Amino acid sequence: MGTNFHLPSTLEQFQQQFPTEETCIDFFFSTKWPSGFSCPHCGHSHAYITSTRRLPLYECLQCHHQTSLTAGTIMAGSRTSLHKWLTAIFLISRTEQGTNAVALSKIISVTYKTAWLILHKIRHAISTADQRTLLSGIVQVNSAVYGKPYNPYYRNHPQEHYLLAGSSLSIQGEPSYIKLKLVPKIHVKKSFFNAPRHWISPNNI
Structure with missing residues (x-):
């Protein structure tokens, strides 16, 4: 799960690199824990993995704290697949034209309401990160x-x-x-x- 990913520049390249939910799970794992699993509660590096859920659940072998790939992110609690979330993030951050809720709902096959909520959460996260970053030099x-x-x-x-x-x-x-x-x-x-x-x-x- 420590694969190095290179983000594509077009939607076609994105779909080729991330064709399934499993490839997205690997990507999010490598992004969240680039050096391997680390318990957010105690820092232990080993966990039991429950794979019977929609997304893997990781239980620390030392303190038994449970966490997931989406814990502490804008995707926490969402029933939308990681593949659809990653597609939305890609469209906003990697394309010059950007996207809107109507277009996104068609591309990732969700309702307009779901697409609007996804876009709202992503844009809010971008805005929050931008406010914390000051121009310097x-x-x-x-x-x-x-x-x-x-x-x-x-x-x-x-x-x-x-x-x-x-x-x-x-x-x-x-x-x-x-x-x-x-x-x-x-x-x-x-x-x-x-x-x-x-x-x-x-x-x-």
């Missing part, structure tokens, strides 16, 4: 506009949303971590409208 910040239609001479279109785009720069001057934050219109001053701005297409986010 040399930081560049610029104003930008998101939305359609874009008209550089019409400064306050109702479909335009104002952003601050910030980036940490590497020693070579290349962006190493980028953050985009919406700026509520009540906080936007007139000088913002007149300042040079970049327009960000919805297809580029």
Whole structure:
């Protein structure tokens, strides 16, 4: 279970690399315990494995604490398979177009309500992780506009949303971590409208 995985770049490659629930279980095990099982309660490295459940249950040989692959994650308590969860995570994190609940429900064969809940949990986890990560080193910040239609001479279109785009720069001057934050219109001053701005297409986010 210590296999090294290389995440694919297309959905077709993903489906070839993770064709079954078993391959996803191996991937999540290697991700959660890259050095082998470690009891979250006492740190012991050996466990009984109950494989009669939908997902394996691990019981520590030393303290008898029971845990699973999804314990402490956004997937905890979910009846949706790991394969469908991993597909959703892949579509959000690895594709330029992103996805929505309608498209996701068709791709992984779940109801719209389930797809919406999965997306909501993934996006919330991403947002929480992003809030904990601060830009550091040399930081560049610029104003930008998101939305359609874009008209550089019409400064306050109702479909335009104002952003601050910030980036940490590497020693070579290349962006190493980028953050985009919406700026509520009540906080936007007139000088913002007149300042040079970049327009960000919805297809580029």
